[in-house]
Amino acid sequence: MRYTETLVTTNTKFRMSLLQPLVDLHTNRGAVLKTVGDRFQALRYGNRLEPEINPILHGCGVLDLQIRPLIEVKGPDASRFLHGLLTNDIVGLPCGRWQPNLFCGSKGKIKQRLEVLKLAAECFVICCEAEAGIAVGTLLDHYLVREDVTLAFLSREQIRMDLFGSKSTVALHRLGIPEQACTGSFGEFEFHAAPVPWGTQTRWGCLLPIAGAAEWLASVLNSDPECDLVGTEAVDAVRIAEGLPCPGNDFGPENFPQEAALGDHISYTKGCYIGQEPHARMFHRGHPNWQLVGLRIPESVKAAAGAPLLHDGNEIGRLTSVSLITQDGMRAALGWVRHAIAEAQNPVTLESGRVELTPFPLPNTIRRTVPETKSS
Template identity: 25%
Template sequence: MTSTPETPLRRTPLHAAHLKAGARMVPFGGWDMPVQYAGVKAEHDAVRTRAGVFDVSHMGEFRVQGPDAGAFLQRVTTNDVMKLKPGRAQYNWLPNEAGGLVDDIYVYRVGEQEFLLVVNASNIGKDWAHLQQHAADFSVQLSDESDRWGLLAVQGPEAEALLQPHTDVNLSAKKKNAYFPARLLGFDVWLARTGYTGEDGFEVFVKADEAEALWDRLLALGLTPAGLGARDTLRLEAGFPLYGHEFADDLHPLASTYTWVVKDKEHVGRAGMQAAPPVKLIGLALERVPVREGYPVLLNGERVGQVTSGTSSPTLGHPIAMALVQSDAAQADAYEVEVRGKAHPARRVELPFYKRA
């Protein structure tokens, strides 16, 4: 993605801190974001073995309030929002009328009539318009709080131990998908036991004008700053889909391994989603040659799909990829991936590639 004088790249509240830390900055979803600091492998390994911190302040935040807040979200999402109690969060989808995805999101229940949605940075405008379109039939108030919050993701097996001495909440009592207010390193924040790395950790909602000071204090604890490069290798090892790669407006989301996100209820796009997906998402492992998005996947010499995400796995020590292939070709054990005109062997493996024991 390139910027023009008419569409300058946006900056998170931590932009100056990234430059100070020597980050390599790249355009991402309309934002100027750090792709790496010391290096992707070093940052990846730090999160897998200790703890790192990511700036994810480019994500969008929408607040949904009112007597019909729950009913509204039941209609516009596929998961069962009403099962959420205050202080709990869930992964969810925003479907479109045809059964594709407007976005994949996280829903946090703040109170009986109040929710917070976190949406992908590149989809903020599209998601906002979609929600506004469907809100007319409900007694709800929507507010875009994307500029209000800084969002930091503290991830890794030592995340809890590093944060616990500096907060007023017993973190060990907070299970996965908990969402709660806390005092952390002198700041009033909201913490969520969520993340996108396959490791334990907490996402920290902090006032935008306090984000840089909190970031500096987290680094002083020994957390490793990590950029988009490590975030991508970590999420791919964990088998997490990325919007724009494994999901899109015109991709059947049940092609993924996340069929549990769709509950038996009335929701936008339900009819389209009930059709059988023409493709399936599979995991591939290769021996030596890394593959990238768009590379053809072959079965018996015939193209049956394409790579959606690929990398050389720092944890596993060999290339891995996710690919969408024709449903009737999704159960083979061996495929080939074409790289610059040459076919390289790939074996199908179950997702996720990595899961902490």
């Protein structure tokens, strides 16, 4: 197992010493940190989310994503190799862009959710979900037979940080990213920044060396008074309001992409990939049994992820995510319902039964191409 051997021999103590300046920067700003393996994730800064939500929407919010493993896929056959494994159109991906993707099994269900950045013609970086680096690397290694491709675990030297908000582009230009380019320099270091599809909001995914990360981050924060650190709780609140599903919360390995409103993760015109046949059959001739939908819940109604959803007194689904953002007295939520309920947009209720909620399609809901006909 070439990839796994490389991963296991990583010098953890050395890596942690390089991360210490980042730990200090976050804790000095009041971060509530969660340990994930040998890395950490900032949940929030202080006790109020509003000061973190504002820069995500209107300024420049910076999220440290060091917990996300990075894998380089490089070589003359790199694009062809990934194109035949992943659900999205790797061959059509432009340089300097992040692309959402799925690694599915032969029966079509989701194994891993990941993002792919194309740095050059045959050089890609895969960003995995937290603690999924070994699983994704092992899958890639398993399918790598004769292709001229090398896999490398980048997280020993590099980490990812994302910038959100209308002022994030300006902040990157100040740091040395030229117009229409994805690579810049900061001191003696090189870093990459590329747009990330994220609903209606601006988001940049940046890759930078661990050795210069704290200095780079401090420079971003000092570039504009509206630039600030944000935690996962604030980002999650905006994500739900945008109607974007999250692995672990809203979907998992028991789901098909068609169920989970992941239309931006899949191409139906690219040709063959693992899981393509069941996806094509469901897209053209069938439908999933379940559908992830959006809901609007009154602020006065108590609701949390996991709460059952009812129709005519019968349980037909459950909530998966509830946003902390209130707009016009309502909170956005995501939830699973039976396909028939979603298609007809039949009203549902929580257990209290106080308010009827109308499910609606999410931005990336996958629609069948042929309307279903009822047999007489």
